[in-house]
Amino acid sequence: MTDAAIVHSTFNLERHYAAPPDTVFAAWADPAVKARWFAGPAAEHELDFRVGGRERAGGRHDGKLLSFESRYHDIVPGQRIVCSSTLAADGTVVTVSVTTVEFTADGDGTRLSLTEQGTYLDGYEQPAWRQQGTGSQLDALAAELTAAATA
Structure with missing residues (x-):
């Protein structure tokens, strides 16, 4: 532990994808697809995508065993x-968060808006690190959608 403190932070990220909302949404719902862009090849990943369902991802980073777990509270396809x-x-536990992802038709593509409200415990993680990591995942989603469109 580096600092016995609590930090609250909210961030918003937006991306435009050249695919319709149903296609972008499906990349969040399909376990195999989401594992590729969200967790990466070295991580364990499981997804039960339904209201009340869970998602788990885990792996090692800087010698530490990281485990990420989500519970889905609201899904509108x-x-x-x-x-x-x-x-x-x-x-x-180093971070607890609530995330909302919105998919909106935008021309011939999708505008994705992600808002995360986080509680960061005891200095283990910083809000800027989470925002950067989430942004990298959304960039990996773009690459996944591009690869699927050209396959």
Whole structure:
């Protein structure tokens, strides 16, 4: 533990994808597709995409065992996803968050808006790190959608 403190932070990210909302939404709902862009090849990943369902991802980073777990509270196909999540390092919860993802038709593509409200515990993780990591995942989603469109 580096600092016995709590930090609250909210961030918003937006992306435009050259695919319709149902296609972008499907990339969040399909376990094999989501594992590729969200968790990466070295991580374990499982997804039960339904209201009340869970998602789990885990792997090692800088020698620590990281585990990410989400529970889905609201799913409107092609429109929105709301979930709550925890991130633990070596079994200690370091972040608790609520995430809302909205999918809106925008021309011939999709505008994705992601809002995350986080509670960061004891200095283990910083809001800027989470925002950067989430942005990288959304960029990986873009690459996944491009690869699927050209396949």
